[in-house]
Amino acid sequence: MNIIVLIKQVPDTTDVKLDPKTGSLIREGVESIINPDDRHALEAAISLKKAEGGKVTVISMGPPQTIDALSEAIGMGANEAILLSDNAFAGADTWATSSTLGKSIEKIGKYDLIFCGRQAIDGDTAQIGPQVADYLHVPQVTYVFEIEKIQKKTIIVKKRLEGGYERLQCTLPALLTVIGELNVPQYPAIGRLIDACKEKSPIKIWNAADIGVQASDVGLEGSFTQVIKTFAPKFKRQGEMLEGDAKKVAGTLVEKLKENKLI
Amino acid sequence: MQMAVWVEIDLCNGCKRCVKVCPYGAVEVSDGKAHILEHCTSCGACLEVCKEKAIQTDVEPRAIPDFNDRKGVWVFAEQRGGTLNRVSLELLGKARELAGELGQDVSAFLLGDQVSGLCDTIMAYGADNVYLAEHKNLKEYRTIAYTDVVEKLVNEYKPNILLMGATHIGRDLAPRVSRRVGVGLTADCTELTIDPEEGILLQTRPAFGGNVMATIANRYSRPQMATVRPGVMEALPKTGSKGNVINCNVSLTEKDIGTKILESVREKTKGVSLSDAKVIVAGGRGVGSKEGMKSLFSLAKIMGGEVAGTRIIVEEGWLPADRQVGQTGQTVRPEIYIACGISGAIQHRAGMLGSRYIIAINKDGRAPIFEVADWGIVGDLHEAVPAFSKALKDSKGK
Numbered sequence: 001m002n003i004i005v006l007i008k009q010v011p012d013t014t015d016v017k018l019d020p021k022t023g024s025l026i027r028e029g030v031e032s033i034i035n036p037d038d039r040h041a042l043e044a045a046i047s048l049k050k051a052e053g054g055k056v057t058v059i060s061m062g063p064p065q066t067i068d069a070l071s072e073a074i075g076m077g078a079n080e081a082i083l084l085s086d087n088a089f090a091g092a093d094t095w096a097t098s099s100t101l102g103k104s105i106e107k108i109g110k111y112d113l114i115f116c117g118r119q120a121i122d123g124d125t126a127q128i129g130p131q132v133a134d135y136l137h138v139p140q141v142t143y144v145f146e147i148e149k150i151q152k153k154t155i156i157v158k159k160r161l162e163g164g165y166e167r168l169q170c171t172l173p174a175l176l177t178v179i180g181e182l183n184v185p186q187y188p189a190i191g192r193l194i195d196a197c198k199e200k201s202p203i204k205i206w207n208a209a210d211i212g213v214q215a216s217d218v219g220l221e222g223s224f225t226q227v228i229k230t231f232a233p234k235f236k237r238q239g240e241m242l243e244g245d246a247k248k249v250a251g252t253l254v255e256k257l258k259e260n261k262l263i
Numbered sequence: 264m265q266m267a268v269w270v271e272i273d274l275c276n277g278c279k280r281c282v283k284v285c286p287y288g289a290v291e292v293s294d295g296k297a298h299i300l301e302h303c304t305s306c307g308a309c310l311e312v313c314k315e316k317a318i319q320t321d322v323e324p325r326a327i328p329d330f331n332d333r334k335g336v337w338v339f340a341e342q343r344g345g346t347l348n349r350v351s352l353e354l355l356g357k358a359r360e361l362a363g364e365l366g367q368d369v370s371a372f373l374l375g376d377q378v379s380g381l382c383d384t385i386m387a388y389g390a391d392n393v394y395l396a397e398h399k400n401l402k403e404y405r406t407i408a409y410t411d412v413v414e415k416l417v418n419e420y421k422p423n424i425l426l427m428g429a430t431h432i433g434r435d436l437a438p439r440v441s442r443r444v445g446v447g448l449t450a451d452c453t454e455l456t457i458d459p460e461e462g463i464l465l466q467t468r469p470a471f472g473g474n475v476m477a478t479i480a481n482r483y484s485r486p487q488m489a490t491v492r493p494g495v496m497e498a499l500p501k502t503g504s505k506g507n508v509i510n511c512n513v514s515l516t517e518k519d520i521g522t523k524i525l526e527s528v529r530e531k532t533k534g535v536s537l538s539d540a541k542v543i544v545a546g547g548r549g550v551g552s553k554e555g556m557k558s559l560f561s562l563a564k565i566m567g568g569e570v571a572g573t574r575i576i577v578e579e580g581w582l583p584a585d586r587q588v589g590q591t592g593q594t595v596r597p598e599i600y601i602a603c604g605i606s607g608a609i610q611h612r613a614g615m616l617g618s619r620y621i622i623a624i625n626k627d628g629r630a631p632i633f634e635v636a637d638w639g640i641v642g643d644l645h646e647a648v649p650a651f652s653k654a655l656k657d658s659k660g661k
Contacts, residue, residue: 018474018475086286087286095442121590123470124450124451124468124590125451126450127437130439131438131439133439134439134443139406139407140439141406142435160431163530164529165530167525167527167528169523174521180591207287215304221325223447224446224481224484225447225449225479228479228480229478230478231475233476237621237637238637238638239636240637240639241638242640246643246646247650251654253651254654260620263658
């Protein structure tokens with residue numbers, strides 16, 4: 001089986017804050033990690049490869065430091081990795097990103113399955129998986145939380161819906177986006193991590209010319225949406241702190257609720 | 264291959280600045296003159312360094328196309344099993360407001376099998392038109408089937424704006440449609456307005472787990488597509504309005520669809536769903552143990568509410584997954600949200616900031632939850648929660 005996994009390196013959003021003066025993101029001291037959902041995608045691909053035989057290729061579009069994420073993916077068990085890195089890719093919205101990723105996958109050629117995480121914790125769009133699937137004209141299943149069975153031309157999976165789930169059969173090749181419920185990702189193996197950093201590393205780097213894309217189709221120029229502004233969310237709350245011992249505070253709270261006609 | 268970037272040989276002096284600056288090695292100098300090679304990506308780096316202006320391009324600065332033929336604010340009327348998703352009504356309310364500012368119509372598009380009975384409701388909640396596509400292959404939602412139909416509708420009727428709820432179906436369908444019809448898409452919007460100068464849709468949505476709000480515009484493609492967070496917009500009051508139902512021809516072959524639904528399972532949730540609860544008592548890490556949840560359940564019972572929790576306590580197994588509130592759980596908008604032992608990390612806040620009133624109880628006075636609370640109690644929840652339950656019982660007695 002030829003399996004492709006799309007991953008993204010993201011800032012750990014628990015720690016991300018906006019500079020109140022400039023309105024832009026403070027990135028210093030914020031750790032870069034493999035997007036959590038993508039970790040589950042990697043684990044699924046690697047498990048499947050172990051069971052069925054084959055190869056796992058990991059692709060990521062990002063700045064040069066993304067190589068750390070790809071090394072970790074090799075450490076987890078992926079066979080090879082491709083970093084798509086070029087100044088021309090910067091500022092891309094999901095349209096431009098999916099074009100870049102899609103073209104790269106076309107260049108790789110043969111694949112049976114593409115795994116993606118459902119959504120990235122920085123952009124929060126959950127759009128890349130479905131957009132890449134349409135670019136490649138393959139069927140998709142999103143919110144996959146269980147892989148039941150795989151056969152030569154089909155796969156059976158369970159997909160989460162509000163209030164329940166569906167069991168679906170999907171023809172291959174296909175693209176799946178997965179959620180955390182699917183599995184528990186393994187830690188990378190030290191030996192494999194070291195291999196990832198060696199001279200004959202299984203990590204390749206492709207730029208726009210290598211993929212065969214024009215600058216106008218990727219990055220900021222190739223995007224349909226533009227960010228007009230970013231700002232910190234405002235909270236309009238009373239912020240009243242209640243003082244006293246547990247009994248007193250409880251009494252005060254009941255009064256407050258009564259005053260506001262809540263009870 | 265058409266060269267978007269080329270060298271005017273007569274102007275070139277062979278200085279090789281272009282060769283040095285090219286990131287792709289796509290320029291070479293031979294016989295004293297520069298030549299652009301085939302793998303040039305039109306990035307324009309060479310143009311900027313050529314002092315003789317020998318390198319030229321026909322790549323124009325980005326023009327905004329003429330979209331005057333684009334009319335109508337469209338809403339996806341999402342249905343499952345013949346029942347309309349509430350978000351569709353919320354979107355119709357918003358669409359009416361946007362359409363009013365643009366002087367355009369509101370239309371809904373409804374896909375399914377034998378669902379025409381829903382048209383009256385859709386029009387009563389604000390649609391001037393309903394595009395109805397019925398076919399047995401549309402009975403249950405399947406990505407490619409629905410995408411093919413929506414693509415045809417969009418290409419034929421050319422809407423200006425197209426909105427879908429950011430539900431599981433919406434977030435599966437919208438990106439596929441956006442790719443298919445070649446447009447930008449903004450996900451999970453919490454605010455939509457029309458820019459008075461440009462007449463375009465301004466789409467505001469949370470990013471970085473809710474740490475940052477971003478306002479996004481789609482200048483270069485139509486329709487302007489957005490998915491909208493459920494529970495944020497408001498449906499208009501129901502009226503007796505009628506409109507036009509436009510029946511659309513559908514031709515779909517099973518083999519092109521690629522997916523087949525083998526089984527559809529509705530899981531019974533214990534108790535009222537969180538999205539309908541008027542009061543939610545939520546626990547976080549501070550609860551300490553499964554045992555510790557007991558006083559929260561008691562409080563919820565007294566207030567006629569439901570119990571929920573953060574990702575941590577669901578991972579610990581103190582509550583089932585369907586009780587999780589937050590960025591990777593549910594978004595809730597109860598009248599009262601009581602956060603017990605919850606620090607108030609951004610990922611959790613993302614799920615409950617829409618609550619009308621927020622009460623926070625935490626031992627740590629610096630916990631971020633207090634920034635978003637209407638009333639805050641710095642103290643041990645294991646004392647505060649039972650005390651609050653007792654005070655409520657006592658006041659009922661009076």
